[in-house]
Amino acid sequence: MEIDTLIHADWVIPVEPEGRLFEDYSVAIDAGRILDILPTAMARQNYRAKKHHELPGHALIPGLINAHTHSAMALFRGLADDLPLMTWLHEYIWPAEKRWIDEEFIHDGTQLAVAEMLRGGTTCFNDMYFFPDITARVTATAGMRATVGLIVLDFPTIWADDADAYLHKGLEVHDQYRNHHLIRTAFAPHAPYSVSDPPLERMRVLADELEIPVHMHVHETRDEIKQGLQQHGNRPLQRLSDLGLLSPSLLAVHMTQLEDSELTDFALTGANVVHCPESNLKLASGFCPLARIDALGVNIALGTDSPASNNDLDMFSEMRSAALLAKGVAGDASAIPAEKVLSMATINGARALGLSNEIGSLLPGKAADLVAVDLGSPDTLPVYHPISQLIYASGRDKVSNVWIAGRQVVKDAVLTTLNLEEILLRTRKWQAKIAKTREFPGYKPG
Numbered sequence: 001m002e003i004d005t006l007i008h009a010d011w012v013i014p015v016e017p018e019g020r021l022f023e024d025y026s027v028a029i030d031a032g033r034i035l036d037i038l039p040t041a042m043a044r045q046n047y048r049a050k051k052h053h054e055l056p057g058h059a060l061i062p063g064l065i066n067a068h069t070h071s072a073m074a075l076f077r078g079l080a081d082d083l084p085l086m087t088w089l090h091e092y093i094w095p096a097e098k099r100w101i102d103e104e105f106i107h108d109g110t111q112l113a114v115a116e117m118l119r120g121g122t123t124c125f126n127d128m129y130f131f132p133d134i135t136a137r138v139t140a141t142a143g144m145r146a147t148v149g150l151i152v153l154d155f156p157t158i159w160a161d162d163a164d165a166y167l168h169k170g171l172e173v174h175d176q177y178r179n180h181h182l183i184r185t186a187f188a189p190h191a192p193y194s195v196s197d198p199p200l201e202r203m204r205v206l207a208d209e210l211e212i213p214v215h216m217h218v219h220e221t222r223d224e225i226k227q228g229l230q231q232h233g234n235r236p237l238q239r240l241s242d243l244g245l246l247s248p249s250l251l252a253v254h255m256t257q258l259e260d261s262e263l264t265d266f267a268l269t270g271a272n273v274v275h276c277p278e279s280n281l282k283l284a285s286g287f288c289p290l291a292r293i294d295a296l297g298v299n300i301a302l303g304t305d306s307p308a309s310n311n312d313l314d315m316f317s318e319m320r321s322a323a324l325l326a327k328g329v330a331g332d333a334s335a336i337p338a339e340k341v342l343s344m345a346t347i348n349g350a351r352a353l354g355l356s357n358e359i360g361s362l363l364p365g366k367a368a369d370l371v372a373v374d375l376g377s378p379d380t381l382p383v384y385h386p387i388s389q390l391i392y393a394s395g396r397d398k399v400s401n402v403w404i405a406g407r408q409v410v411k412d413a414v415l416t417t418l419n420l421e422e423i424l425l426r427t428r429k430w431q432a433k434i435a436k437t438r439e440f441p442g443y444k445p446g
């Protein structure tokens, strides 16, 4: 049988079922989908492929899914570090956004982020930022997947003036990408402290109608809880529950401040948690009790958060940080093993986004979103347990080839759909402009 592509690798890690490992296996791809996963010897007999990829020493895994980011903020990477969340937001990030964000910024910032993510084995991201239409266009042009957030805030920004306008513009973007094969949408109310009840109520009805997820920062810091108690008389999770927002379509990002009883109630709603360990650590937001949440059966996905608070979009380092931090917080070295954290970065992200029939694992019939990782270098040999090696010894620099819907977007570590030199040139122009004019209260030149 003649097909489009055959990829032969030392190990194929389908992620479903968790922990499964195939040695000397091949993946057969046709018309953008996985057709078959079978022993290499058999694959050579059964299929004739237009394209062959021989990947000795490599592991093949599903494309990684970054379940929470603000991608265009890549242009603010390293602008303000070593600050608590509210100081960072109010005194640095929000003023910088006000000064710099326009359509060109979003275009160039998203392209920079997409280049970084593809090279690091991320094939899909869940975004929350301004001009989601531009983020969608840039991402689709690069052949990458995204769920773009239809952002909602109470206060005016360059994207919209008030909550009604945010919702209206968001619905336009949703309509524009309704049937796109790479782009999906989700409502993205920023956080409990930045969106009031009426728009949240309206958004819940619309999300049910359109059957799209709701993506929100929830219980990120102690200050958020304090503010919720002062402004609304209850903790934000209680308020979201009263508004009917806790459901399987919710992606609750961060979740570091949790009482036992509210965690048990949350688990019963079927809502998803998106864990962003490096952003939580860097902003000292608190510790998400990952092992406890997992034990309650909650679907946990992983995200990097923005490249201004991380400061990268590296899902390999996020997986390692998640596994290590979970063990430290639980006081248990067996908490969140390597297989589980790989699931979080793949199939769990797909589940949270409502895309698990399409992506997140290597199964016949699913879209061919695959990442080849070279485990043959001095820092990853010997290989006794390939999945452990991926999490604890490997990194994004070991990603050699990436396919999305069967199209090769990274070939031998080189981007095939984007002009990297041009992206770097435009990034340097932004760097020069932003560096020259930053005027922040605590800014120390140097």
Ligand SMILES: [Zn+2]
Pocket (backbone or CB within 6 Å): 068, 069, 070, 217, 253, 305, 306
């Ligand atoms: Zn965030």
